[in-house]
Amino acid sequence: MRLIRSEKISEAVEQLVIDANYFLPYDIVSAVKEAAGEEKERKAKNVLYKIVENYKTAKKGEYPLCQDTGIVVAFLEVGNDVKIEGDVYKAVNRGVENGYKKGFLRKSVADPLTRKNTGTNTPCVVHTEIKPGNTLKITIMTKGAGAENKSAVKMLTPADGEEGIINFVTETVKKAGASACPPYIIGIGIGGNLERAPYLAKKALLREIGSANTNKEAAALEKKIFKLLNKLNIGPLGFGGMTTALSVMVETFPCHIASLPVAVNVQCHSSRHKSITI
């Protein structure tokens, strides 16, 4: 058994939320640069280059990438040989609260009914998985509401098949249109059940941009949907162009013989996430 103190978790989370909000992952910057080189429309090109400029400004550490510094999603992969001293959920939330204060980040979490802001950007959403080993991996995603609001889940049936999946994804992206800050990264969860599909879709967003699923059928579907989305002419920030999606990533899980759950998590171009292994 390896002992990890909860203070250590708080400190790690505090740094992760700050880093995630100021430093855009380099795979995303590269994908944006590449798209800028390929775009033909002037407005589209201009927007993509400005995204790169914004990344450069934010990484100086004074202004976060976006004013919507998000609700925090924390993914914990806990090794089964790890013993955590103290309350792990309290530790994660303490890290979020401290990070949002120290990093001059916006507090964007409110009670769903009274709409009163909690003032601390907590609580955050925590997902926990138990894995073999004696380490703790923490991944922080700071997800803006513009894109999260356009995400969707639908219970399709086996007869809907691949065509049904493609139609649902396309409709969801069309509805997101210019509103959720394209070019998008599209995470798609297929299978499981009502709550598993959106979890898969969100986790897909953590993959490296442009990476292919190791499953042959899933990889083929990613490619097909990617091509279709980039024909919609939504383009960077909706001003038209060939870059509507930077990446489409599919994750699957077996499902009931009677169902075909599908979830689409729309991610804006400012895809902020960071991991650490303790």
Add this chain to the structure above:
Amino acid sequence: MKKINAPLDAETIDDLTAGDEVLISGTIYTMRDAAHARIAEMLAKKEKLPLDFKNQVIYYCGPTPAREGNAIGSCGPTTSSRMDKFTPMLLELGIKGMIGKGERSTVVKDAIAKNKAVYFSALGGLGAEYARSVEKSEIIAFPELGPEAIYKLEVEDFYAVVIDDIKGNDLYSMFHFS
């Protein structure tokens, strides 16, 4: 690129067409979900409003906290459609411009044309860059709403694109339908 001043006059608005890129200088006011709801409540109760909306430009934005010595934190646009429910009310109050991002409802687009106003998109997800265009900021109403308070901003060369103009043109529908 057209250089325009806020608040907006009729002549400036007449000259704007969907697709135009503009640099806005002058005074604009931030307002998002909660501030819109408050204004609606105050109107219903016939209370005195915190500002005269005539000819003003409203910016759908909730900035991050400013560091010492800075005018503001990150301050890009939020999704405009969430404000659609309140927009005809604000147009009746006299606003002439809105800055946000994304598509508006048909009702709002009609109200924009009818009230001879204009809807701009700022560039979403570029909050750090937009901080450079803000020279001064001051909370003028609802400080208890935190990032959702109404901020009066003095801006210079604030980049935006005209989406909906007085002739009823809509830039987004020239490319795609949602």
